């Protein structure tokens with residue numbers, strides 16, 4: 483495993499960390515005993531950073547992490563707040579609600595302080611309300627959270643968020659099918675020493691190359707019910723790329739994938755080629771997926787030719803569908 487600094491938090495986090503949305507739900511049925519094995523395996527192979535949220539399985543993902551946390555004092559858990567709001571409005575991001583969300587996460591995770599609290603893709607207007615960040619500063623002063631950051635949908639939101647001095651991390655979608663953050667945001671994040679947590683690194687599994695155009699997904703899987711953004715931002719499902727277009731692009735990527743890497747490893751190693759990235763948080767429900775993904779951390783750098791080829795495939799295939807949107 484390799485480790486990188488997570489902005490100004492003072493933590494060295496595993497470059498391949500773990501996202502735990504799938505352990506809570508919205509990805510078809512999950513088996514808790516497999517999930518726990520996946521978490522244990524991750525720790526065994528050096529993963530020390532886990533991403534969750536209070537809404538993943540309505541707190542179930544956080545609760546699954548609690549025993550791991552008790553057993554391993556050195557791991558860090560990042561959670562998120564805001565998506566319990568219904569309706570999900572900027573006004574809901576107030577002192578009373580944020581405090582209640584934090585208290586509930588503390589209980590789910592069985593902690594006295596949250597390592598890292600991220601606002602969970604709030605409405606854009608929240609980034610223009612300094613009072614929301616004042617509340618986060620106060621929660622920090624009270625000792626309920628140790629650090630805070632944001633999880634954003636758009637590059638513009640990320641750029642706005644890092645104007646607040648207390649924001650230490652930004653979680654953003656960045657992958658072979660979502661390349662704009664490297665153009666506009668990474669330099670600004672590095673200049674301010676903000677940690678960058680990359681989510682959806684495998685484009686919801688699409689970049690692993692395992693799907694065909696005939697792929698179907700269970701009713702309780704967002705890759706079925708959110709293809710067109712019916713439940714939440716479309717960009718969270720397959721990184722906003724249409725399945726057919728994505729599969730065609732993956733076939734081209736397979737042609738340039740180094741022979742000793744799987745497609746999942748190639749996709750993760752490509753992201754880690756960018757120094758501004760602190761870590762990737764691929765979702766994985768089973769120990770074998772964790773093992774395959776973690777191995778990407780120790781792969782050698784990709785060549786300039788390979789990087790250029792990936793950029794070219796992006797420009798010719800998926801760019802038109804995503805570049806101007808996020």
Ligand SMILES: NC(=O)c1ccc[n+]([C@@H]2O[C@H](COP(=O)([O-])OP(=O)(O)OC[C@H]3O[C@@H](n4cnc5c(N)ncnc54)[C@H](OP(=O)(O)O)[C@@H]3O)[C@@H](O)[C@H]2O)c1
Pocket residue numbers: 500501502503504509533534562602603633634653680681682683684685686687688690692718746763764765766767770771772774775
């Ligand atoms: N708004 C937000 O803040 C937000 C939104 C989305 C995600 N996230 C965070 O980011 C994390 C990662 O994003 P994500 O889970 O949406 O997408 P992702 O990491 O791009 O894709 C995860 C899915 O890919 C498949 N997969 C993983 N490793 C694999 C392997 N080695 N071989 C084959 N298939 C593999 C698994 O699906 P199957 O097992 O079903 O095939 C897995 O559930 C989440 O868990 C969550 O913590 C945050």
